[in-house]
Amino acid sequence: MKVYATQWLAIVEACLLVALGVQLINASDLLVGGTAGLTLIALQFLPDMTFGQVFFLVNLPFYLIALRYLGLGFTMRTFGAVSLLSVFSDLISQHVSLELAHPLIASVLGGLLIGLGLTFLIRAQASLGGITILAVFLERRLSINAARTTLATDMSILMFGFVFFDTLTVVYSIAAFIAVGSVMGRYRKPAFIPPEQAASKVKLPLQQRTAKA
Template sequence: MSTVELPKVKKHTRLEDVQAIILGTMIIAMGVNLYTHTGLLTGGSAGLAFLLKYATPLTFGQAFFLINLPFYLLAIRHIGWEFTLKTFLAVFCLSVFADITPMLVSFNDVNPVYASVAGGFLMGVGFLMLFRHNASLGGLNILARFLAEKYGISMGKFQMVVDCMIVMLSVFIVDYWLILISFAGAIALNMIIAVNHKPGRYMGNV
């Protein structure tokens, strides 16, 4: 009986990793600014950063960078140095891009519903690029990655539940109507991940 030889999987080069991290975080930064301009929220570390931005003098980039610092220890111990370093680079890039994007792009009049869905899709695509290059944006992404690899829990489904909980906790910060709209964005973001990020389907980072 003849056997079929499977093609060898090629690992991403360092240049490809850097390109994906830069482009992915630029895409996410655009989604973040759609949310910021309309007062919307999302989940995860980004959601916490939005809450801090709305409640303190910190910018989104500053709050996001600070929130992620404690999660690097979990990443080092359970996932490895390569993932941790790539994630640190991604967090740094997003912190910078999120703060400089309003200086380069003007958002004069954006419908909140459109901003929620389109911003959610943009962030979902950016997250997917990072995941496929063994990186994330820290925080709950690290926990979601750990649970997916250790226990087979879907990253998209886990993050969808957690993100919706974080949005619900924002009732004291933003208007309830914006919170309801934000749920649509959380679903849009995590739908991209749940549909496109399947264990074993994409082997480019092996």
């Protein structure tokens, strides 16, 4: 029970950090990578919808893949994280003013917050769906390195950025991509043993361990 509580507390904290980072970037009309970046581009076509609404909808098709290849526990934690981020993002955009003096500041600060939040999610054995699920699926089914899928997706988002945003905006956005990758590259390490795996790692009694030795 304690493992579940600690894990979900980490997920809530992570979603708050990511939501704050995304809204900092969104308030400055910038881009970021991953599913959040796809959502920001989709908002160009759906001006009447909020980030949280579009983000939640974009992730729906990926849950079937997660359930099939990543297990029920991971899927439920990811669904919870996506739902929390959707709610937190809309609440922050409605009630908090996040416009900063310069978009480069928003890009770097937002990227750092997103990177830290994603790191917490990974350590809690969860994700924000979308690109992460696709990357793991391609790695397991087609042996395509997950990091390459993520990099290719981020590069595609940047290319689309040149279509929907001006060049200077995309250049500022690159700082967010770098900040996210920098934080995750240093601190990406699982912190929890999922409860469904912990049961299979029961310690042997002292007598059995002695006998095996």
